[in-house]
Amino acid sequence: MNALAAGHHPGFLSPTGVEITFVLVGLATLGAAVLTVSTRQLVHAALWLVVALGGLAVEYLLLTAEFIAWVQVLIYVGSVVVLLLFGLMLTKAPIGRSPDADSGNRPVALGVAVAAAATLVWVVVDAFRTTWIDLHGVVQGSSRATGVSLFRHWVLPFEALSVLLLAALVGAIVLSRREEK
Amino acid sequence: MNGTIDVLLRLLGVLVVFLVFPLLVGQTEHKVMAHMQGRLGPMYAGGFHGWAQLVADGVKFAQKEDVVPADADRTVFQLAPAVALLPYLLVLVAIPVGPHGFVGQNLDAGLFFVLAVMGVGVLGSLMAGWASSNKYSLLGGLRTAAQLMAYELPMLLAAASVAMAAGTLSLPGIVGAYHWWWTPWQLVGGVVFFTAGLAELQRPPFDMPVADSEIIFGAYTEYTGLRFALFLLAEYAGIVVLCGLTTVLFLGGWHGPWAGGVGWLWTLAKTALLAFVVIWLRVSYPRLREDQLQKFAWTVLIPLALAQIALTGVVKVVTS
Numbered sequence: 046m047n048a049l050a051a052g053h054h055p056g057f058l059s060p061t062g063v064e065i066t067f068v069l070v071g072l073a074t075l076g077a078a079v080l081t082v083s084t085r086q087l088v089h090a091a092l093w094l095v096v097a098l099g100g101l102a103v104e105y106l107l108l109t110a111e112f113i114a115w116v117q118v119l120i121y122v123g124s125v126v127v128l129l130l131f132g133l134m135l136t137k138a139p140i141g142r143s144p145d146a147d148s149g150n151r152p153v154a155l156g157v158a159v160a161a162a163a164t165l166v167w168v169v170v171d172a173f174r175t176t177w178i179d180l181h182g183v184v185q186g187s188s189r190a191t192g193v194s195l196f197r198h199w200v201l202p203f204e205a206l207s208v209l210l211l212a213a214l215v216g217a218i219v220l221s222r223r224e225e226k
Numbered sequence: 227m228n229g230t231i232d233v234l235l236r237l238l239g240v241l242v243v244f245l246v247f248p249l250l251v252g253q254t255e256h257k258v259m260a261h262m263q264g265r266l267g268p269m270y271a272g273g274f275h276g277w278a279q280l281v282a283d284g285v286k287f288a289q290k291e292d293v294v295p296a297d298a299d300r301t302v303f304q305l306a307p308a309v310a311l312l313p314y315l316l317v318l319v320a321i322p323v324g325p326h327g328f329v330g331q332n333l334d335a336g337l338f339f340v341l342a343v344m345g346v347g348v349l350g351s352l353m354a355g356w357a358s359s360n361k362y363s364l365l366g367g368l369r370t371a372a373q374l375m376a377y378e379l380p381m382l383l384a385a386a387s388v389a390m391a392a393g394t395l396s397l398p399g400i401v402g403a404y405h406w407w408w409t410p411w412q413l414v415g416g417v418v419f420f421t422a423g424l425a426e427l428q429r430p431p432f433d434m435p436v437a438d439s440e441i442i443f444g445a446y447t448e449y450t451g452l453r454f455a456l457f458l459l460a461e462y463a464g465i466v467v468l469c470g471l472t473t474v475l476f477l478g479g480w481h482g483p484w485a486g487g488v489g490w491l492w493t494l495a496k497t498a499l500l501a502f503v504v505i506w507l508r509v510s511y512p513r514l515r516e517d518q519l520q521k522f523a524w525t526v527l528i529p530l531a532l533a534q535i536a537l538t539g540v541v542k543v544v545t546s
Contacts, residue, residue, distance in 0.1 A: 088356055092302065093347065112395070116336035123271065123345025130352045131371035140299045142358050186397045188335045 060176050063180060076099030082158075085142040091129045108178060110186030157184050236331065237319070246316050248462035249280045253506045255338050256280075256464075262295040262509045283455075287294035290451035295359060298448065302357035307449070307456035310350025313343045314463035321470045322398040324490035329398055336397040337389055340471060341382060344426065347460065348374045351428075354457070355445035366444020369435035369516065373425055377432075381422035383531035386477045388539045401479035403468070409477060410542060418477035418527050420500070423468040423521070427461060429504060431511035434519055448487040469500035 060068075061076035084090050098121040105114035177187060195203060256279060260267025272278025294300055322329035333339050348370060353368020377529045389395050392403040392413060409416070425432035428444075436444035446457050473479055473496040480489030515523065 073284055086299075090303070095391060111333065112331060112335040112338060115247035115342045119338060119345060119382075122349070124375065127345075127348065127352065127371050129312075129351075131368065131375070132300070132354070134352075134356055134364060134368050134371065140355070140357070158495050184334070188338075189398070 060149050063107055067104060068098055068104050070107070071121075074104065082154075086140075087134055087138040088130070089132060091126055095122055095126050096127070098126070105186075108186060109180060109184050110191070111184075112188040112191050113186065240318050243466075244318050244463060245278065247466045248459055250282050251278065251465050251501050251505075252458075252462045254501065255508070257503065258505045259509050262506075277492060278300070287455035288380070291450040292453060293448075295448050297359040299357040299359070302353050302383050304446075304453070306350045306354035306357060307453045307460070308321040308350070309353060310347055311456050311463065313347035315459060316343050317467050318470075320397055321474060322469070322479060323493050325402075325486065328480075328490055332396060332398050335395045336394045337400070337475075339384055340397070340467075341385060344464075344467065345374070345378060347464070348426065350457075350460070351445045352463055354449065358445070358448040360448050362441040362443075362447045363445050365441050366435045366447070367440075368520075370428065370445060372516075373428065373435060373519060374433065376520055377425040377515060377527070380418050380429050380531045381426065381440070381526035382524060383528070383535060384419035385475065387415040387531070387535045390535070390538050390542060397474055401474055401481070404478040404481055405470055406478070407482070410497040412476055412534065412538070414530055415538070416472065418531045419476065420468070420472050422523070422527060423472065424504065425519070427464040429461070429465070430508040432519060433513055434516050439514060465501055465504050466497070469497045472500055473497045491546065 074097050077093050077100060081090050081097055082094040084093060098117065100120075102114040102117040105111075105117060184190070230373055230438065243417050257275070259268045267278035268276030270276055285502045288401070294303055317340045320333050320339050322332075349371040351370045352367050355363045355370060356364075358364075375386070388400060391408065394400060428435050436446065446454060449457060468495070477496045477500075480493050481487070481498075482492040
């Protein structure tokens with residue numbers, strides 16, 4: 046927004062250090078993500094997922110969204126992956142290759158993934174085509190800025206999400222309760 | 227240029243703290259435990275009351291052979307100690323010691339940074355537990371994961387209560403906003419935070435994941451030499467980080483008489499006192515059973531943390 050108001054459009058041909066870092070971290074994240082779905086070892090997939098999610102957090106940091114970055118690490122790396130690993134250990138994921146990890150759905154999954162990626166890339170590119178974040182001005186992703194925009198402009202989606210999560214929580218408790226006989 | 231030197235000096239300072247303080251806590255544990263049990267503890271290494279015992283231990287660990295079990299997943303097995311240790315080094319960067327920018331790096335969302343990165347450290351234990359290809363290690367890893375999931379929530383809620391009270395997520399900002407009546411006001415949250423932190427570090431009485439009488443040493447059973455020493459170091463670095471954080475969040479950090487001059491000394495003194503409590507608990511409490519552990523987290527700590535958040539919110543609204 047700020048950059049737009051200034052009428053200043055940096056070109057693609059003289060990238061700054063941050064932009065180069067952003068692209069490199071992005072490539073590493075993409076590589077880790079591809080390895081997550083292509084590795085034959087179950088636990089390695091979970092660990093590559095850690096790398097991919099961590100790379101995503103670094104990308105948020107480079108975009109000055111510090112709060113989002115740490116929440117990403119806290120929720121996804123700290124909780125979701127731990128839950129995944131817990132499940133894998135409970136089912137005694139073997140060390141080495143799991144030949145039965147592949148199902149016949151591979152081509153379908155690939156198609157869905159490519160379609161989803163294409164849609165997301167198209168939407169993001171179309172929405173933010175000429176928007177540049179001014180890295181040297183006021184930090185646009187600070188916790189204060191995030192909080193203000195969340196609770197001033199996006200209160201309704203926020204509340205809708207909390208209701209959804211509450212419903213999921215209640216549902217999980219109902220499903221996991223044993224029937225008294 | 228000056229900025230670069232400043233950053234380098236700060237990072238060097240953090241590294242020195244990271245290398246020295248865990249050893250101090252370890253040595254204190256040797257001596258305090260010994261005296262509480264009517265023993266003397268290490269007396270010979272270094273001459274004066276065995277002060278160099280941990281240096282000698284370090285040399286011993288470095289000499290031992292680094293064994294990787296034949297069936298283990300080599301890469302994951304060897305990476306695990308680094309994953310367990312490095313997060314605590316990163317966390318130390320954000321903990322403020324004294325007023326006027328006496329901190330490695332002032333982060334805007336410092337509170338979230340420390341909690342997020344501390345959670346990553348536990349991945350090291352999980353990796354170790356799975357990659358060792360040992361039943362005891364696997365059981366230890368499972369218990370670690372279950373414990374982390376149960377105790378992460380109360381810890382976060384208690385920390386959120388302090389952030390609400392201070393109106394900021396920055397750690398120096400939280401200490402700056404501190405008043406003496408915060409300690410009684412946030413007392414329940416502080417106890418919950420400290421207890422949940424102990425559980426996250428797997429310190430007694432929450433050391434079910436490494437319970438030596440039933441699963442040898444949990445996820446670390448197969449480790450030898452330096453890698454084993456790194457896991458131990460991670461535990462003691464974790465104690466330093468947890469005590470430092472509790473000091474900063476709930477005990478007012480550098481606040482105290484003559485805070486302008488010797489504020490950093492107050493932070494260190496409070497941290498040391500809490501570290502003593504950690505050791506004291508190890509000597510005096512029996513280990514909780516797995517079901518007791520889970521029950522304690524879900525039925526005691528989480529309701530208490532929620533009550534603390536409600537109290538914080540009410541007081542905040544009434545006084546503002």
